[in-house]
Amino acid sequence: xxxxxxxxxxxxxxxxxxxxxxxxxxxxxxxxxxxxxxxxxxxxxxxxxxxxxxxxxxxxxxxxxxxxxxxxxxxxxxxxxxxxxxxxxxxxxxxxxxxxxxxxxxxxxxxxxxxxxxxxxxxxxxxxxxxxxxxxxxxxxxxxxxxxxxxxxxxxxxxxxxxxxxxxxxxxxxxxxxxxxxxxxxxxxxxxxxxxxxxxxxxxxxxxxxxxxxxxxxxxxxxxxxxxxxxxxxxxxxxxxxxxxxxxxxxxxxxxxxxxxxxxxxxxxxxxxxxxxxxxxxxxxxxxxxxxxxxxxxxxxxxxxxxxxxxxxxxxxxxxxxxxxxxxxxxxxxxxxxxxxxxxxxxxxxxxxxxxxxxxxxxxxxxxxxxxxxxxxxxxx
Numbered sequence: 401x402x403x404x405x406x407x408x409x410x411x412x413x414x415x416x417x418x419x420x421x422x423x424x425x426x427x428x429x430x431x432x433x434x435x436x437x438x439x440x441x442x443x444x445x446x447x448x449x450x451x452x453x454x455x456x457x458x459x460x461x462x463x464x465x466x467x468x469x470x471x472x473x474x475x476x477x478x479x480x481x482x483x484x485x486x487x488x489x490x491x492x493x494x495x496x497x498x499x500x501x502x503x504x505x506x507x508x509x510x511x512x513x514x515x516x517x518x519x520x521x522x523x524x525x526x527x528x529x530x531x532x533x534x535x536x537x538x539x540x541x542x543x544x545x546x547x548x549x550x551x552x553x554x555x556x557x558x559x560x561x562x563x564x565x566x567x568x569x570x571x572x573x574x575x576x577x578x579x580x581x582x583x584x585x586x587x588x589x590x591x592x593x594x595x596x597x598x599x600x601x602x603x604x605x606x607x608x609x610x611x612x613x614x615x616x617x618x619x620x621x622x623x624x625x626x627x628x629x630x631x632x633x634x635x636x637x638x639x640x641x642x643x644x645x646x647x648x649x650x651x652x653x654x655x656x657x658x659x660x661x662x663x664x665x666x667x668x669x670x671x672x673x674x675x676x677x678x679x680x681x682x683x684x685x686x687x688x689x690x691x692x693x694x695x696x697x698x699x700x701x702x703x704x705x706x707x708x709x710x711x712x713x714x715x716x717x718x719x720x721x722x723x724x725x726x727x728x729x730x731x732x733x734x735x736x737x738x739x740x741x742x743x744x745x746x747x748x749x750x751x752x753x754x755x756x757x758x759x760x761x762x763x764x765x766x767x768x769x770x771x772x773x774x775x776x777x778x779x780x781x
Contacts, residue, residue: 470763482533492519518753528718570741651682712768
């Protein structure tokens with residue numbers, strides 16, 4: 401293992417010093433998207449606070465508690481607890497397999513009495529944290545040895561298999577892409593990616609016939625042939641295209657969407673919320689939201705590039721990948737550019753697990769920015 405660097409005296413930062421380093425550039429677009437989500441969810445409820453907007457507002461307030469706690473906690477705490485957080489998230493996923501709550505045909509939630517939690521959302525952030533902890537203090541020689549990637553691969557494959565079995569293929573694939581992205585960032589050899597891609601293509605027929613459920617194959621077939629089962633597997637995406645296209649440049653007006661307000665658009669408050677926004681606020685509204693998302697990605701990239709410690713860099717890069725994959729898959733899906741998968745639009749879709757996990761991720765990225773000039777040790781001491 402690489403020689404550990406000493407922690408600088410700056411590690412004992414006061415709260416006022418942390419506050420002075422707080423990134424408004426990251427906080428502002430996050431708040432803009434959250435505010436937009438309440439506006440759109442109010443419309444999804446038919447112009448009423450119930451059943452979506454008020455509930456989501458409460459979750460957002462809780463999310464801010466999570467965000468500020470993650471942002472202002474000493475970064476050494478996250479170094480020390482990285483593997484523990486991953487282990488807790490993994491145990492929760494294992495519990496889902498045995499005692500999980502089933503909803504919409506999938507067993508993905510843990511019922512804690514006062515709240516339903518989807519551990520597969522938390523594991524994505526926990527995986528980024530654990531990978532950052534694992535790779536941050538490796539030197540170039542260690543990063544060139546394939547044996548040092550076996551543990552991270554296992555850290556991916558165990559929850560990957562459990563999540564696929566729920567079934568939640570979209571989340572599992574997102575985790576895979578995040579891990580591959582982190583491997584690329586730390587400097588894994590390109591030939592390994594080529595070998596992995598070849599093995600993936602070879603395994604495709606096995607996955608198609610033995611690993612996918614019937615409804616998942618139907619979604620892929622419908623993506624290739626949109627007219628296949630137009631009233632069944634293709635109904636959701638066809639309605640989404642109609643709704644988004646009918647919005648035009650300026651939209652039909654707030655609360656005036658025909659597809660969404662008349663319940664022709666399924667899951668308008670969750671996975672297909674972008675379509676509802678496009679119908680009511682048009683191309684302009686959709687473009688503005690995408691611009692804010694791009695703002696977030698660019699700020700996260702800037703935070704990573706300006707961070708002087710490897711742990712903080714990997715936290716920011718890893719979360720940037722997670723956030724980008726989230727919104728890229730969701731928007732591509734609702735526009736018919738990808739097969740339908742259950743991936744919510746980040747910070748916009750109705751639900752608590754995704755929101756709270758993302759707020760935790762934003763808090764970690766903010767924390768990395770606040771402590772960007774510190775030297776850190778693997779022991780967090």
